[in-house]
Amino acid sequence: MRNTLIRAAVVALAVGAAGAQAGNPIDRIREADIKRDLFALASDAMHGREAGTIDEMTASAWVAERAREAGLQPAGDNGTYFQFFPLERMRVSAGSAVTLNGKALQMGRDVLPDALVVADVDAAVVAAPGDSVDGLELKDRALLVRYAPAQPITQDAGPRTVAALRTWARGIQRAAAPLGAVAVIAIVPDDQVDQWNRVAIALPRGSYGLDPDGTGSPLRATRGAPLLYVKASALGGAIDPGARVVARITADTFTYPSVNVVAKVPGRDPRLKDEYVLFSAHQDHDGVRFPVAGDDIWNGADDNATTAVALLAIGRAISAQPGRRSALFVWHGAEERGLMGSRWYVKHPTVPLTSIVACLNGDMMGRNDPGTAALLGALPPHRNSPELVQIALDANKAVSQFTIDSSWDDPQHREGWYYRSDHLPYARAGVPALFFTTLLHADYHTPFDNPDRIDTGKLTRMTRWMYATGRALAEADGRPAVDPAFKLERCRDSTGNYCGG
Ligand SMILES: [Zn+2]
Numbered sequence: 001m002r003n004t005l006i007r008a009a010v011v012a013l014a015v016g017a018a019g020a021q022a023g024n025p026i027d028r029i030r031e032a033d034i035k036r037d038l039f040a041l042a043s044d045a046m047h048g049r050e051a052g053t054i055d056e057m058t059a060s061a062w063v064a065e066r067a068r069e070a071g072l073q074p075a076g077d078n079g080t081y082f083q084f085f086p087l088e089r090m091r092v093s094a095g096s097a098v099t100l101n102g103k104a105l106q107m108g109r110d111v112l113p114d115a116l117v118v119a120d121v122d123a124a125v126v127a128a129p130g131d132s133v134d135g136l137e138l139k140d141r142a143l144l145v146r147y148a149p150a151q152p153i154t155q156d157a158g159p160r161t162v163a164a165l166r167t168w169a170r171g172i173q174r175a176a177a178p179l180g181a182v183a184v185i186a187i188v189p190d191d192q193v194d195q196w197n198r199v200a201i202a203l204p205r206g207s208y209g210l211d212p213d214g215t216g217s218p219l220r221a222t223r224g225a226p227l228l229y230v231k232a233s234a235l236g237g238a239i240d241p242g243a244r245v246v247a248r249i250t251a252d253t254f255t256y257p258s259v260n261v262v263a264k265v266p267g268r269d270p271r272l273k274d275e276y277v278l279f280s281a282h283q284d285h286d287g288v289r290f291p292v293a294g295d296d297i298w299n300g301a302d303d304n305a306t307t308a309v310a311l312l313a314i315g316r317a318i319s320a321q322p323g324r325r326s327a328l329f330v331w332h333g334a335e336e337r338g339l340m341g342s343r344w345y346v347k348h349p350t351v352p353l354t355s356i357v358a359c360l361n362g363d364m365m366g367r368n369d370p371g372t373a374a375l376l377g378a379l380p381p382h383r384n385s386p387e388l389v390q391i392a393l394d395a396n397k398a399v400s401q402f403t404i405d406s407s408w409d410d411p412q413h414r415e416g417w418y419y420r421s422d423h424l425p426y427a428r429a430g431v432p433a434l435f436f437t438t439l440l441h442a443d444y445h446t447p448f449d450n451p452d453r454i455d456t457g458k459l460t461r462m463t464r465w466m467y468a469t470g471r472a473l474a475e476a477d478g479r480p481a482v483d484p485a486f487k488l489e490r491c492r493d494s495t496g497n498y499c500g501g
Helices: 002-016 031-041 054-069 164-179 193-200 301-320 340-347 386-400 423-428 456-475
Strands: 082-092 097-100 103-105 111-113 117-127 142-146 183-188 207-209 227-231 244-249 251-265 276-282 287-292 295-298 326-332 356-362 372-376 433-437
Touching: 031 054, 031 301, 031 456, 054 251, 054 301, 054 326, 082 340, 097 227, 111 193, 117 183, 142 164, 164 183, 164 193, 164 227, 183 244, 193 227, 193 287, 251 301, 251 340, 276 301, 276 340, 276 423, 276 456, 301 326, 301 356, 301 456, 326 340, 326 456, 340 423, 356 423, 356 456, 372 386, 372 456, 386 433, 386 456, 423 433, 433 456
Parallel strands: 117 142, 142 183, 183 227, 276 326, 276 356, 356 433
Antiparallel strands: 082 207, 082 251, 097 103, 097 244, 111 227, 117 244, 251 326, 287 295, 372 433
């Protein structure tokens, strides 16, 4: 009880106590500023801010410039706002060559590999009469099938649905593999543009890896029997009896930079200013992909321009009146490619990791019911600091009054949402960590995650909640303890699948 009273007093003091002269800094967190920044960062001009493209760099430079305007100091490498890090990339080489029935096919235009499989094939082609491989002699031969969807496939399959073409072709590949087929060639009618585009998005991207220690083995492509999609018109006619396919598919590996944007507001207490409250977001999203209803820019307004601009607003409030502890801001790059920026930062922190008293991460903070929000990391087994959780709950009571939806913090929840944002590497590294979010919605990872669908009033209240939590942490005499029993292990059922999946 006594603890509770002290805690409540700390929050009240931190949140309510205005510097008499300057007004309460929380009032500097304004919806109009947040809205202006949101519409800029999530605009079409940013092209969806995809890691591994120049667009992420453009967005990151924009964030750094706005952070500077907000009064934040650089805290990245070499006195800058930036911490660059290498993404390892591997993709099908543009020099890969496929010749079918004597016709040379152009990679990406005429032919698409389903996955990155290195292969060297020179084989006779066996055309299947339908979708079945029954009775076909496929040993050391290439199977050719024609895609003929039973009913017209429309885009109402949804942007996140696996392409029907791919589902169909992989099914045939699974049937052909035991028969010894060395390749599967799927002929795709030219009018199946949407299906083609859904498969094509992987080709220029390839797969991504991160090697934070510099000790991992490099990405290596597997060798196998490729599944190739070939555009019907590229064949220029029927396949001759006795036709052959010659496919030499190689992989390119290279590194491409991504970047964390790192800034700070030094604390005012000479003793505590070497400790940091970390505010965390990611600025990247999914870039330009296949169009849905004519829109091919996946703007990522909620995911995660919302928190990226929230951090700017929090920065304006804190720089107006610094806390006793310092505030650290990290906009992580390449989150969508596998939490790359946060995994890198935890291995290469620009302040000692032990000096970070808490990681307050936000991801998707502007959708769904205006009165409800979620705080992940608030319940076992995700909770690594009960004290931190209590501070955040008190701050919610003081400034935002959200009803907290705890159901997504349940280890049995099918989304495994706790495991899907940038607080995770910090929690694993022993930093008290929380994840502020307003959860998933139908526009998640689609071209419809646009700024005009964001509830900026709600986002402003989420921003104030993060700020008030951080303010209380910055002003308190002590720092939140880590639960020594904390052990993170994503729940799996007896078959090895994630719980609830
Ligand atoms: Zn996100």
